[in-house]
Amino acid sequence: MKILRISCVIVGFLCVVLSLSAQTFTTLHNFDAADGANPYAGPVQGTNGSFFGTTSAGGATGAGTAFEITSSGALAMLSFDGTDGDFPRAGLVLAGNGNFYGTTTRGGTNGGYGTVFKITSSGMLTTLHSFDGTDGEGPNAGLVQGISGNFYGTTTTGGSGCPSGCGTIFEITPSGVLTTLQNFDLTDGAASYAPLVQGTDGNFYGTTTAGGTHSFGTVFKITPAGTLTTLYSFGGPDGDYPAAGLVQGADGNFYGTTVYGGTANYGTVFKITPSGTLTTLYSFNGQDGAYPWAVWIQATDGNFYGTTTQGGANGDGAIFAMTPGGALTTLHSFDSTDGTFPYGLAQATDGSFYGTTYEGGTSNACLYGCGTVYNLSVELGPFVKTVPTSGKVGAAVRILGTKLTGATSVTFNGTAVAFSVVSKSEITTTVPTGATTGNVQVTTPRGTLTSNVPFYVIP
Numbered sequence: 001m002k003i004l005r006i007s008c009v010i011v012g013f014l015c016v017v018l019s020l021s022a023q024t025f026t027t028l029h030n031f032d033a034a035d036g037a038n039p040y041a042g043p044v045q046g047t048n049g050s051f052f053g054t055t056s057a058g059g060a061t062g063a064g065t066a067f068e069i070t071s072s073g074a075l076a077m078l079s080f081d082g083t084d085g086d087f088p089r090a091g092l093v094l095a096g097n098g099n100f101y102g103t104t105t106r107g108g109t110n111g112g113y114g115t116v117f118k119i120t121s122s123g124m125l126t127t128l129h130s131f132d133g134t135d136g137e138g139p140n141a142g143l144v145q146g147i148s149g150n151f152y153g154t155t156t157t158g159g160s161g162c163p164s165g166c167g168t169i170f171e172i173t174p175s176g177v178l179t180t181l182q183n184f185d186l187t188d189g190a191a192s193y194a195p196l197v198q199g200t201d202g203n204f205y206g207t208t209t210a211g212g213t214h215s216f217g218t219v220f221k222i223t224p225a226g227t228l229t230t231l232y233s234f235g236g237p238d239g240d241y242p243a244a245g246l247v248q249g250a251d252g253n254f255y256g257t258t259v260y261g262g263t264a265n266y267g268t269v270f271k272i273t274p275s276g277t278l279t280t281l282y283s284f285n286g287q288d289g290a291y292p293w294a295v296w297i298q299a300t301d302g303n304f305y306g307t308t309t310q311g312g313a314n315g316d317g318a319i320f321a322m323t324p325g326g327a328l329t330t331l332h333s334f335d336s337t338d339g340t341f342p343y344g345l346a347q348a349t350d351g352s353f354y355g356t357t358y359e360g361g362t363s364n365a366c367l368y369g370c371g372t373v374y375n376l377s378v379e380l381g382p383f384v385k386t387v388p389t390s391g392k393v394g395a396a397v398r399i400l401g402t403k404l405t406g407a408t409s410v411t412f413n414g415t416a417v418a419f420s421v422v423s424k425s426e427i428t429t430t431v432p433t434g435a436t437t438g439n440v441q442v443t444t445p446r447g448t449l450t451s452n453v454p455f456y457v458i459p
Contacts, residue, residue, distance in 0.1 A: 023331060024377045027338050028073035028354075030361035031370035033058045035077055036065040039356035039371050041091030041142060042294070042344020043069065045385075045400060047098055047121065049425035051354050051373075053344075054088040054102060058370065063107065064088045066100075066119055069373055071350075078119075082107045084127045085115040090142035090195070091344055092119070093151070096388045096396065097174065101128075101151055103139040113137040113158060116151075116172055128176030133158045135180050136168040141195040141245070144204070147390050147458060148224065149174065152181075152204055154192035159183040166190035166211065169204075169222055181226035186211045188230050189218040194245035195295065196222075197254070199274060200456065205231075205254055207242040216240045219256070219272055231276035236261055238280050239268040245295040246272075247304070249324060255281075255304060257292040266290035266311060269304075269322060281326035286311045288330045289318040294343040300383050300452050305331075305353060307342040316340040316360065319353075319376060332376060336360045339372040347452070349401045349425075351380035384442050384449045390456035391431050397455075399427040399442060406445045412455060413438025431457060 031037050037058030043051035050070050059065035059079030063086040067077040080086055086107030092100040100119045108115040108130030114137060116129040131137055137158030143151040151172050159168035161183030167190055169182040184190050189208030196204040204222050212218035212233030217240065219232040234240055239258030246254040254272050262268040262283030267290060269282040284290050289308030296306025304322045312318030312333030317340060319332040334340055339357025346354050353376045360369040384401040391397060399410065403424055410419040410429055417432035427442065440451040 022379070025332050025338070026375045027361070027372050028071075028375055029069055029075050029373040030363050031055060031058060031372065032363040033365035033370050035059070035075060036067055037366050037370035038358050039373070040089040040343050040358060042346045042355045043373065044092050044094055044100075044346060045348050045354075046094060046100075047398060047400060047426040048423065049402065051346075051348070052092050052094075052100055053356060053373075054091060055371065056087050056089050056105075064104070066092070066102070066125070068123075071348075071375070073373075075373075076123075078123055078125060080104065080107065082112075083109060084125060085117055086112065089140045093143050093145060094387055095145050095151075095174070096149070096398065098398065101143050101145075101174075103141070103143065103153060105138045105140055114139050114155070116143070116153070116176070116178070118174070129172060129178045131155065131158065133165065134160065135178060136170060137165060140193045143172075144196050144198060145388060146171075146198050146204070146224065147202060147388075152196050152198075154194070154196065154206060156191045156193055161185035162190070167192050167208070169196070169206075169226075169228070171224075182222060182228050184208065184211065188212070188228060189220055193243045197246050197248060199248055199254075200252065201274065205246050205248075205274075207245065207256060209241045209243050209259075216261070217242045217258070219246070219254075219276070219278070221274070232272060232278045234258065234261070238278065239270060243293050247296060247298055249298055249304075250302065251324065255296070255298070255324075257296065257306065259291050259293055267292050267308065269326065269328070271324075282322065282328050284308060284311060287313070288328060289320055294345065297345060297347055299347050299353075299380060300351065301380055305345055305347070307345055307355065309341045309343065309358075317342045317357070319345070319355070321378075331378065334360065336369065337362065339374060340369060347380075349383055349385055351382050352377040382449060383452050384440060385452050386440055386455050389453055390458055392458045393431050393433055393435060395431045397429050397431060399429065399440065400425060401427070401442060401449055403446060404442065404444060407442050408445075409441075409443040411441050412436075412457070413440075431455075
């Protein structure tokens, strides 16, 4: 076993060790414009075990695509045509009903200000809402499904908060009824490119790339009813332009990145408490990566994984791992043939990571390459994930995994429940009476699989 780096950080009573086995990087697909081009966001795992995402350009009309790709690299896609959306930069979210939801930055029927859409598992697309500028414009971020079952998101511009439109925060029902929760007014932030995350306290947390006290962007909290609190305003040395969303760590704090700022102005990694105390954990120096744009994740080993759009050994971007205390290891440096400008990253239930690059690859149909889909394995073990990750007793829950056939039990924090094995990658069940907040476990002939995050039982 080849050890890349070992770092021990005490978090409470937990010693998190960044000890990574020999890694395997595989390019699964090179986009060629006809089947899509320039994906900004990483893929999300579906109920059938395949991965689903978007490209911001290419396809039959050049307006972008939504695609499905298997773990072996077989790709299928549908094309946007402008009226149903154009230039989808955000990734998709798998909802509890099994459908995918997303946004496009342009297109739609109200002047081309962008859309919210739904795609069924069979590939049927429905436009749920077309923005008109007054209710927002140019949603670059993906959606998050809240505890309420509705979806929450942001727009980078539009709204009524400032003369040129500083962007909005919105709520939309699965049927398409949209409510504007907040109009940014520059003093509390502007131009949010990042998806929201719902914290364990029920509030939503996010970032803006501009505005705030020092005009370098903010971290904010907003209640489901729409009351916004600015938790932190960046000032330059501590970071600038936080374009990525936040992730809530197992310790209850939120972790994020800034594209610029830090000691070398290549961006930073930060931790912020729910009350707004910020700590800069790491400043990129270029060789280890530069300009982190995308949302990162906390994987099942307790460490954080993400990408930088540039930097690394070849200047074309990098994949990194970092302990909660800030010890960072560069896992892979892109070299343009395997991609350039990596953005999104997601951990699949087989333990490996899937992501996309905006440019690069082997196709010459785009000037700098049309982008790629890739897989990175660092030999983390398999797990299960629930959709959604919270619910009341009796609520329907989908459990995603690999090799689930033959499962003999499902428990919610130790409370057993009846279930149905739909396929090797999906189990359906409900939250059992007596369940309490904690991990979901599935026992299979190959062993017991534990959920990547606790399932929160709503009173």
